[in-house]
Amino acid sequence: RTVTLALHPAFRIAPVRRRTFGAFVEHLGRCVYGGIHEPGHPAADEDGFRADVLELTRELGVSSVRYPGGNFVSGYRWEDGVGPVEQRPVRHDLAWHSTEPNTVGLDEFLTWAERAGVEPMYAVNLGTRGVAEALEVLEYANAPAGTTLSDARAANGHPEPYGIRMWCLGNEMDGPWQTGHKTAEEYARTATETARAMRQEDPDLELIVCGSSGSQMPTFGAWESTVLTEAYELVDMVSAHAYYAEKDGDSASFLASADDMDHFIDAVVATADHVRAKLKADKRIMVSFDEWNVWYQHRAESRPPSGEDWPVAPVLLQDTYNAMDAVVVGSLLISLLRHSDRVASASLAQLVNVIAPIMTEPGGKAWRQTTFHPFALTSRHARGDVLEVRLDAPSFANERFGESTSADAVATWDEQNGDLTVFVVNRDPDRDLDLAVDLGDFGQLALTEALTLHHADPYTANTAEEPDAVAPQVNESVALQDGRLSGTLPAISWSIVRLH
Numbered sequence: 001r002t003v004t005l006a007l008h009p010a011f012r013i014a015p016v017r018r019r020t021f022g023a024f025v026e027h028l029g030r031c032v033y034g035g036i037h038e039p040g041h042p043a044a045d046e047d048g049f050r051a052d053v054l055e056l057t058r059e060l061g062v063s064s065v066r067y068p069g070g071n072f073v074s075g076y077r078w079e080d081g082v083g084p085v086e087q088r089p090v091r092h093d094l095a096w097h098s099t100e101p102n103t104v105g106l107d108e109f110l111t112w113a114e115r116a117g118v119e120p121m122y123a124v125n126l127g128t129r130g131v132a133e134a135l136e137v138l139e140y141a142n143a144p145a146g147t148t149l150s151d152a153r154a155a156n157g158h159p160e161p162y163g164i165r166m167w168c169l170g171n172e173m174d175g176p177w178q179t180g181h182k183t184a185e186e187y188a189r190t191a192t193e194t195a196r197a198m199r200q201e202d203p204d205l206e207l208i209v210c211g212s213s214g215s216q217m218p219t220f221g222a223w224e225s226t227v228l229t230e231a232y233e234l235v236d237m238v239s240a241h242a243y244y245a246e247k248d249g250d251s252a253s254f255l256a257s258a259d260d261m262d263h264f265i266d267a268v269v270a271t272a273d274h275v276r277a278k279l280k281a282d283k284r285i286m287v288s289f290d291e292w293n294v295w296y297q298h299r300a301e302s303r304p305p306s307g308e309d310w311p312v313a314p315v316l317l318q319d320t321y322n323a324m325d326a327v328v329v330g331s332l333l334i335s336l337l338r339h340s341d342r343v344a345s346a347s348l349a350q351l352v353n354v355i356a357p358i359m360t361e362p363g364g365k366a367w368r369q370t371t372f373h374p375f376a377l378t379s380r381h382a383r384g385d386v387l388e389v390r391l392d393a394p395s396f397a398n399e400r401f402g403e404s405t406s407a408d409a410v411a412t413w414d415e416q417n418g419d420l421t422v423f424v425v426n427r428d429p430d431r432d433l434d435l436a437v438d439l440g441d442f443g444q445l446a447l448t449e450a451l452t453l454h455h456a457d458p459y460t461a462n463t464a465e466e467p468d469a470v471a472p473q474v475n476e477s478v479a480l481q482d483g484r485l486s487g488t489l490p491a492i493s494w495s496i497v498r499l500h
Ligand code: AHR
Pocket: 026, 069, 070, 071, 072, 171, 172, 213, 291, 349, 350
């Protein structure tokens, strides 16, 4: 059983976009409180930010971070989170049935983002609020000194405008679970008018309109068409969200999750281009895949508190990831990279503790989940141009998609530095694959490194006690001879092969 990859330096898709490697910080569970921010922790800096989490965020190679939600944002009053901390209101967060202390808000997050070296992406509330409040937060964040709100920012210790470029026009407004949920027509109106007003303040913003919360949504496709028909000229990107999990032991369908992501992106692009044709528009709308990950939504850890219980920063969505989850995350990254011509931005949801690559113990250590590794290695080594890879591979049967190819791959080629990197996954649940790649068209190359993430028991996870149970290992079988790359890819594995 062999997978043959056909690769050529001319098979360029698009340049690698740094924004593909975004993440997400929501006021949810222990992501903010006890995640990025834990005053009193031995590793906390003078502002209460955990230096160990900052360090891991940098190591993860995160480019941009979406904030403050998520479902949370649809009931959020941004002004609650600025000004003297002791005067900030405490409120119920309806989305996660929690109490929001507001001790972290816009200024704290942007200070953290600067320390982490990430670009912020800010979501405005279009659930319980609208145009006026979106303009206010834009003025507070980005206006130069001399207006009431920019002067308030200066009085709060931040005289310089933050210059946030990427703004999400609400969150998952197609979802009936969303506070202030809207029909496509209602949302199209609100988003269009919000975008128009925000552009009057600053025409150069990059605006992201809400697309679908998943390809299974009953309004998928129709939603994008309605919203883009109205908002087309005023927005730059349409969002896409997708979460995957192994359900009822169906690991084969789970391993093939990237087939859904491929279909999702292709369908949104086709819909956007159809609207473009209808409107005789010039520009193309790009995709912002600003929530994606493995998420075991059906498990108890994802159930918010209820009744009289409104805790602050409860343990919520703290999924523990295993080796198979990491392979799926690696294969979703392959799908995102392959679509770099149309996916202009993406955010792994989320960053810390909440369906996250980074976990922390209160007052204790921070560690890397299994999913940390494919993300960090892809972000670090995907450089130059994305190359399409033609695959000749066997397939495996699964319930969700029927048949899926056992392997999937993408490559990046940094012509200037002569670096070729191949990302390849064996997502067959049972069978190893032999890798065969002819690299003759790239000139003289040598193998720099071949790493494979795999575990004999794919359900093995990284935990506080065993943080390195699953980590990429050198794949000794990979060799390069006479321009031909060969090696073995074990069943359920993700690999990176670097050549120079
Ligand atoms: O990331 C967790 C939640 O998933 C977000 O709050 C919401 O936007 C999505 O449904």
